[in-house]
Amino acid sequence: MSESPERPDRISAEITGAEHAVMEALWQRSPLTAQEVCEEVCGPRGWSLATVKTLLSRLVAKQAVETEPDGKRFLYSPRIERTAYVGAESRRLVDRLFGGRAAPLFAHLAQSEQLTQDDIAEIEALLKELKS
Amino acid sequence: MSESPERPDRISAEITGAEHAVMEALWQRSPLTAQEVCEEVCGPRGWSLATVKTLLSRLVAKQAVETEPDGKRFLYSPRIERTAYVGAESRRLVDRLFGGRAAPLFAHLAQSEQLTQDDIAEIEALLKELKS
DNA sequence: CTCCATCGTCTACATGCGTAATCGACTACG
């Protein structure tokens, strides 16, 4: 993939923990109404619809979510890709804690026994790809 | 007054961004006085000594830092290990963004070109160790 | 013994975040 002429996937502000839950719902399926987002997240997090509306507003303000009118209400869609968000967050962690090097992160995960056999196999396969 | 001995390897509360900078200074060298911590971090972050004092107090309250009297002042030392902190933070990221699986994180780092040849070699070596 | 430089603590205050009630606009039903 090369650079597109236009990329709306720029994260203008931090997405907080609560907001992230909303983003996950939208990344899973979109566009959604506020009501539908609530159906996804209100239960697990014990939120009210009002809370979801607030979070959606803030995400729109942060340009992380865009709206599309649908009669009297809005349909919400992510404006940044999950991949971009995940990449930025990962990079932040690696920068902050591992001096920007990924290998130490990996070493850490390995040593803290957070890697399953499946993980290891998967990573091996990825390494093979990277080397070719 | 007599407090029971507590486990120093448990993070009781979240360490925030600003606090983290202070922790890094203490992980690098300790014990340090507030003044010395300030010499390490005030410049880069544009803080005043008062700010460092506040952060140290909050870290003490969070039991992330311990004090040792030295005349009229205190010497501050980390009460949690960097390794533990880094592990917890890494786990949080992996849980939040990758469903608790480390392999996808790795795949992401690989795909976003954040892995250097050195990283790859290092990780290969680690994998060999894990498999043996 | 006095005074001053420092020390940690207390207090402060703006902003951000989590959570939510309320309000004014609008639609759909009767």
Next chain:
DNA sequence: CGTAGTCGATTACGCATGTAGACGATGGAG
């Protein structure tokens, strides 16, 4: 048409965070 329900917007409020000044204790210089 009017009324009830629903929508987004506005407002609220307590706690966390980033940043720092003010204050009282105190140890060391003279």
